[in-house]
Amino acid sequence: MEERETVIEVTDLVKKFGDRTVLNGVNLKISKGETFVIMGGSGCGKSTLLRHIIGNLKPTSGKVCLLGTDITGLEGAQLDEIRKKIGMSFQSSALFDSMTVGENVSLPLREHTVLEKNIIDIMVTMKLELVGLRGFEDLMPSEISGGMKKRVGLARAIAMDPQIIFYDEPTAGLDPIMAAVIDRLIVDLSRKLSITSVVVTHDMKSVMGIADRIAMLHEGKVLEVGTPEEIRNSANQTVRQFINGSFDGPISFFQQKDDYLEQLTG
Amino acid sequence: MRNPIAVTGETALDLIRQVRGILALFGNTLWWIVVGPFKGKTAGRQSIFQQMVFAGVQSVVIVFFISLFTGIVIAMQSAYQLKQLGAVIYVAPMVSISMARELGPVFVALVVAGRVGSAIAAELGTMKVSEQIEALETIALDPVRFLVVPRFLALLIMMPCLTVMADMVGILGGLIVGVFNLQINMYRYLSFSFDLMEFKDVWTGLIKSVVFGTAISMIACYVGLDTRGGAEGVGKATTMSVVISFIMIILIDCVLTGVFFFSEM
Numbered sequence: 001m002e003e004r005e006t007v008i009e010v011t012d013l014v015k016k017f018g019d020r021t022v023l024n025g026v027n028l029k030i031s032k033g034e035t036f037v038i039m040g041g042s043g044c045g046k047s048t049l050l051r052h053i054i055g056n057l058k059p060t061s062g063k064v065c066l067l068g069t070d071i072t073g074l075e076g077a078q079l080d081e082i083r084k085k086i087g088m089s090f091q092s093s094a095l096f097d098s099m100t101v102g103e104n105v106s107l108p109l110r111e112h113t114v115l116e117k118n119i120i121d122i123m124v125t126m127k128l129e130l131v132g133l134r135g136f137e138d139l140m141p142s143e144i145s146g147g148m149k150k151r152v153g154l155a156r157a158i159a160m161d162p163q164i165i166f167y168d169e170p171t172a173g174l175d176p177i178m179a180a181v182i183d184r185l186i187v188d189l190s191r192k193l194s195i196t197s198v199v200v201t202h203d204m205k206s207v208m209g210i211a212d213r214i215a216m217l218h219e220g221k222v223l224e225v226g227t228p229e230e231i232r233n234s235a236n237q238t239v240r241q242f243i244n245g246s247f248d249g250p251i252s253f254f255q256q257k258d259d260y261l262e263q264l265t266g
Numbered sequence: 267m268r269n270p271i272a273v274t275g276e277t278a279l280d281l282i283r284q285v286r287g288i289l290a291l292f293g294n295t296l297w298w299i300v301v302g303p304f305k306g307k308t309a310g311r312q313s314i315f316q317q318m319v320f321a322g323v324q325s326v327v328i329v330f331f332i333s334l335f336t337g338i339v340i341a342m343q344s345a346y347q348l349k350q351l352g353a354v355i356y357v358a359p360m361v362s363i364s365m366a367r368e369l370g371p372v373f374v375a376l377v378v379a380g381r382v383g384s385a386i387a388a389e390l391g392t393m394k395v396s397e398q399i400e401a402l403e404t405i406a407l408d409p410v411r412f413l414v415v416p417r418f419l420a421l422l423i424m425m426p427c428l429t430v431m432a433d434m435v436g437i438l439g440g441l442i443v444g445v446f447n448l449q450i451n452m453y454r455y456l457s458f459s460f461d462l463m464e465f466k467d468v469w470t471g472l473i474k475s476v477v478f479g480t481a482i483s484m485i486a487c488y489v490g491l492d493t494r495g496g497a498e499g500v501g502k503a504t505t506m507s508v509v510i511s512f513i514m515i516i517l518i519d520c521v522l523t524g525v526f527f528f529s530e531m
């Protein structure tokens with residue numbers, strides 16, 4: 001594979017919440033156009049890692065480069081310029097529940113462009129068409145199902161034609177068919193719009209289906225990076241346990257025993 | 267058992283952190299109002315209007331009844347005292363001046379803190395815990411400009427309006443007692459109400475209401491945006507915004523009354 005432009009580079013990223021270390025030296029390089037999956041158990045810091053990459057959290061130490069800019073120290077307007085080039089689909093959809101579906105999707109366009117209202121309406125229809133929700137413009141988020149919310153969140157994420165889309169657990173909590181629909185959508189979007197996609201998930205089925213490359217996050221570090229084939233044949237016991245979903249292995253069910261002890265003893 | 271001194275210390279530190287957070291938010295809000303327009307980034311007129319309707323128009327009925335009954339109560343209580351001095355007519359300025367200086371602004375502030383402040387804290391808190399605030403930031407919209415500024419401006423405008431209304435309705439309440447119970451002529455009652463009132467009684471009350479409005483919106487927005495921990499966190503934030511606002515309203519009232527009326531002493 002020829003060397004492609006790096007759009008995301010994470011170097012020695014460390015994040016501590018209080019005295020608890022969640023990320024402990026993460027290194028990642030993601031190239032333009034690929035669909036990159038970050039997998040790992042619940043609570044291992046996947047969302048935290050995403051939040052650092054999009055600049056919503058600041059690292060305790062380490063560096064994040066996004067689209068060629070070091071965003072580690074960026075704030076306010078400069079960070080916003082870069083954020084306009086990315087889209088994010090949130091774990092909980094995060095639709096604005098005081099706005100209709102259409103208004104949710106059009107918000108970035110209304111705020112960041114000087115387009116006429118009728119042009120924005122057409123763009124909103126196009127984005128909703130892409131996620132199969134044309135005609136739902138006037139419904140409120142509370143009136144649609146979880147899978148539809150995820151798709152509206154996706155339409156909002158691609159409203160500004162981003163260069164990178166981030167997905168936080170796009171299929172979590174959805175039925176298998178809706179999960180397959182979303183997976184297909186992720187693949188389609190990255191092909192059709194040739195966007196770089198970064199997907200965080202612990203859904204093994206979707207990982208193998210959509211990924212160009214996979215990184216396994218464990219105990220605050222990237223344990224292994226590789227193609228789905230390489231990951232499937234990994235010699236690493238932890239990775240094997242995770243992809244096979246077995247009970248026995250290096251990942252202990254009791255991994256948070258410190259917290260547990262603390263809870264017990266008060 | 268945890269050491270009570272440590273707990274008190276932690277609470278105090280937490281309070282300091284919150285006060286600093288509220289002041290920082292206030293600074294940030296002013297920045298967006300003053301500097302934002304020069305960068306072409308104003309708060310939406312529509313959302314300010316929406317907030318004004320919610321904070322102001324929909325508070326009118328509660329403010330009406332509370333001020334009416336307050337006026338009636340003060341008239342009845344002071345009539346009892348003033349009758350013994352044979353100066354029943356002074357019920358009129360008693361009601362109008364205490365409404366304008368003190369009870370109008372304070373009661374409006376308590377109503378707005380309970381009704382509007384809590385709603386703001388709950389709404390922003392829900393947005394925080396359901397990642398909507400983060401979503402706003404991610405589409406490059408500043409939550410302060412987008413959510414806090416309209417709420418701040420709406421309260422800043424509506425508080426004095428509600429206060430003027432409360433003053434008038436309070437006087438009306440007093441008038442009802444004066445005319446029907448104390449048999450004072452209506453015109454005489456009204457002229458006593460306004461003639462003995464000074465301009466200062468009114469403007470100090472209005473300044474109070476503006477400061478209360480600022481405190482309520484800043485506390486509610488700060489507590490809302492600082493929410494943690496799901497639905498339970500939202501409940502806590504809502505309660506907290508009302509409690510802190512009530513304390514601050516009384517505290518600010520005390521300080522401003524001292525500044526306005528006792529500073530020459």
Ligand SMILES: Nc1ncnc2c1ncn2[C@@H]1O[C@H](COP(=O)(O)OP(=O)(O)O)[C@@H](O)[C@H]1O
Nearest residue numbers: 017018022040041042043044045046047048049
């Ligand atoms: N703002 C925060 N403050 C304190 N702890 C946090 C915060 N955000 C996340 N954490 C902790 O960091 C860990 C990783 O969280 P997260 O990134 O959401 O995990 P994942 O997305 O992999 O399930 C969790 O144990 C969580 O409790």
Ligand SMILES: [Mg+2]
Nearest residue numbers: 046047091169
């Ligand atoms: Mg997560």
